[in-house]
Amino acid sequence: MTGSEETLSFRLAYVPGVTPTKWVRIWNERLPGIPLTLVPTSAAGAYDVLRDGGADAGFVRLPADRTFFSAIPLYTETTVVVVPKDHLFTAADEISTGELADEIVLHPLDDTLGWERPPGQPAFERPATTADAIELVAAGVGLLVVPQSLARLHHRKDLKYRTVSDAPQSQVALAWPEERTTDQVEDFIGIVRGRTVNSTRGRSQPQEQARSKAGNAGKAGARQKSTAGKPAGKGGPRGPRGGSGAAKGARRGKPRRRS
Known part of the structure; x- marks a missing residue:
């Protein structure tokens, strides 16, 4: 091609x-x-x-x-912990990683927060995906710490999430x-x-650029036509101090006294 x-x-x-x-x-x-x-x-x-x-x-x-x-x-992104809707953490607006110390915290293989080991107690095995981990949270197996957008993506009526104030962020x-x-x-x-x-740092569509050039050319032509053929003194260049047609070299003011 x-x-x-x-x-x-x-x-x-x-x-x-x-x-x-x-x-x-x-x-x-x-x-x-x-x-x-x-x-x-x-x-x-x-x-x-x-x-x-x-x-x-x-x-x-x-x-x-x-x-x-x-x-x-x-x-x-804000980092949150996903918990069952009747979990005691739902009574707070946010929690710290220290408060997760006694909880089983799931660590899926597709974790996006980059920590080697999440806070809390490790589960028996790591879920393959975040979606699998969400299912385990709903089953009461443990909790899950994820970016807020993933908690929203996997929203369920039987789960809630709360901000974790000191967790890594994505x-x-x-x-x-x-x-x-x-x-x-x-x-x-x-x-x-x-x-x-029309940003000078961005690229414009060719048709946008063509319309812009055509418009500018039309305006320039109109200005030339409007000034063509005008006699001097009627819209033409004016002399100093707004005068028109003043003789070149003419003196102004009082004549000098001869001695």
């Missing part, structure tokens, strides 16, 4: 807990001719998807390998392979950063 025949597209990966709806909507409004395809991926597998070319950019959880990826940190970022920073990646970076279509 030649470059002229190639159909432009943009593939955006995203990890569980991230909701890309707002940015996708802006993309579709700003670049309707370039389809955006969402690529859901696990937190652990997101970087492999980007590295292998399965997506052009993605919402991931840090840290990222900065020798291969560029990344723009977006926000840091950072969400936009990442992409540095050597594959395409025009579409630049466009999406501009959207995420909140740039307007």
